[in-house]
Amino acid sequence: MFTPDIKSLLEGIPCPAMILDHIFRIIDMNRLMEAMCGHVTDEVRGIHSELVLRSNVGNSRDRLFKSVMETGEPVSTEGDILNCYRRKIPVHYHISPLSNSENVRSGLLVVAEVLHVEEIKKEQSNKSFSSAGIIGYSPKMQQVFNKIPLISQTDASALITGETGTGKDKIAEIIHNHSPRARFPFIKINCGALPADLLESELFGHTKGAFTGATRNKAGMFKLADRGTLFLTEIGDMPLQLQVKLLSVLDDKRFYPIGGEQIISVDVRIIAATHRSLREQVKKKMFREDLFYRLNVLYIHLPPLRERDVDIRYLLDHFLNKFMTGLGRNIAGFTSEAMETLLGYKYPGNVRELSNIIEYAVNMCKKKKVGLEHLPGYIFEPVADSPVAAGDDEINHINHQTSQPQERPPSLVVLPEKTPESWSDIERQMIIDTLKKHNSSRKLAASDLEWTRMKLWRKMKKYGLLP
Template identity: 65%
Template sequence: MKLPFQPDTTTLLEAIPYPAMILDSSFRIIVMNRLMEAMTGYPSTKVCNIHGELVIRSNTGNNRGQLYRQVFHSGEPVSVAGDILNCYRRKIRIQYHISQLTETGGDTCGLLIICEDVSAKNETDETRSENYRSFELIGYSTKMQKVFEMIPLLAQTDASVLITGETGTGKDKIAEVIHQKSPRARFPFIKVNCGALPEGLLESELFGHVKGAFTGATRNKPGMFKLADRGTLFLTEIGDMPLPLQVKLLSVLDDRKFTPVGGEQSTSVDVRIIAATHRPLQEQVRDNQFREDLFYRLNVLQTHLPPLREREGDIRYLLDHFLDKITSALGKTIVGFTPTAMQALLDYQYPGNIRELRNIVEYSANICKRKKITMEQLPPYLSEKPRREKAGDKEEINAGAKTPAPSPVATPEKKNTRSDSARSSWGDIERQTIIDALKKHDGNRTRTAADLGWGRMKLWRKMKKYQLLD
């Protein structure tokens, strides 16, 4: 006799594109999908067998489970609008859908709950200030919610903004969102990496040059300030800008005028400046590595992006997002990670933050030949390096986070050993790859860059980063 169809409830819920959960006949939680975990802030394992109303705290008229009982006994689905309060005390506008679940024999066995987040829809219609998912800005943690709350305030002004945070935290994404939500959105958003070019080239890149200004200057070239006129100029890695250029940048910010390299006539511009850095600028000011007057000129408004290790609950959500995006691009069907692989990813420190997390997912998705990614498909260094620190080590981690640019020390303290080894693992592999390619092509940078799939400028930046320049 053929057994009746019995779908796996976890797999079924994960296929629903909204936060969802299943309650039993006593209205206790049986299972939640990951979107519901992200919305409420509660992992499914910790709220299993708890009354649904205690997790979905709302003003939808479900006091003491009234709506649950109504749907359970009548069989008629209910859909009501209201707000819920998640574990981070964040209020979320939702459309609350409750439906009856029945067994094969027709007996009522539980409820299906779906919470559609409509806050983004409502605010898009009114203020267009909360739709950040298209920019890959994803986060339900308290610290990221504070960043999201700041964006509309930062966007509706022309004051300079300084974005701080470790490498790979998404500073460029925040800068782009601020521009897109600002009155300057229909004008250019120009990005310049201040640490990617030598001083002479960076000056020409920023301010342009006139014909004959230097050898090879065969025509007039507008700089990024000119190209960004009436728009936004994003200066990333501002902490790496040479001191002589800092003087000229301060002058432009004050006067709204600049003179191209080799030119005599000044040009007026209307540009909004957003700067970003992973370096501690106040320490650089004390060490005379960054001008104090320029620091105050840039730091009119400031926002800090937390490292991934401090964003509790966001790692799983980001893993799912990047896996969906990368597998779609590869044309593969990978439904997730095995429990062991997922735990390893949740325990990892992510010194490279979101950039490293995405690289890990992309690496794993490319070599995975099954429906789920296992430990064997994760980068080997994940199983060799230390896991995320426990509560007792939290002070040590946070102390390291305040100094994103570690300086070389002859005899490092024992407490930094694990963090340094994790931080260097990916870089060591990349550095050795560059060295091997240079040896293969007898030091020819053009052929080396082509072999690595890079442009010459990217190879130069990497060689500078790993101290491989002559």
């Protein structure tokens, strides 16, 4: 009835969406619609949409469906959806006709835009989540922010990936705080910080006498997070034997504590995070494939700071004000040299490292502005290119060529074997020669040397080559 790529069309829609046949039975849904309704497509395929999109639109919705089928004109309306958790979700429906290869109307595309999303987006736009230390005006961070409101309004499991220091913990907490579970606990546990036996006890609890040292009953994190959110950070480090038990709890919402004979039922939403590539972990048999797909219902990847240069200046100002206030300092900003250095640094530790650098600088600075002398010395040292961001392969193909040795441009001279005594002279002369070649253009010289412009500036300053 429909073209083969209809599934990709559905997944490309940034809102919950479904396709109905000519008598309004469900043919397919995207993952966002599954998350909002709480139903898997395979379970409801062929069922009348009225049984899934339970709402106060009621019979008027069916009349709208019939009208669209008869006239071929798309319509919009507002109403509520009652999902499988009996949670009412206000939505704006967009209903459009679909035609087959003979141009005969044969079904409907129904898109449900969650009205809460617009309210939260407006709040996010005004505050940029700055109160939580999450600031982002770059396109990649705006994509992250656009996902957060919708992910917040569902109970589906979510997976957050990104390099160390990108803010995975903060994003998880924001999702919880904007969710219907916000008034209930947000419990965090690091799956890589404890050995397997202790981690199992922390997650599921134990009874008195279950093992040596268990002198009393102890509730686990799952129980403590009941009706709230359990955040499993560094999920990629969870031992395999515990992954089996976690999968069982995700499926059944119940478990036995260690040494216990009475089953415990819980209502918990799971958000997991990792700096590792879980797909690679699955290939290496270090992470269960079924658990990966169970966690990866909704997905957010946080880009490294080097991929969001536009945000660095805003982050510098944010953390300067934060630490100034905490220490009671009055600092007017950064000198031009310090700002240029900070904007050119690669931040392999991402936002966490940037925050630490500014905290150090504010503690060291006794002047009106932060200068080069107030910055930690290590940022002036050469920084190796960062590896492919952990988790990137969940949404992008890894460019394996980046791991191959890169040849220098043929314009560069072949240098002799470098020694501690001669390298500085050789490097200084190399900079002079390259600048001459490009008529003193630092941009072209830096490109030729395979350096950033900031690195070239630092080297020129070091060797007294600045005008």
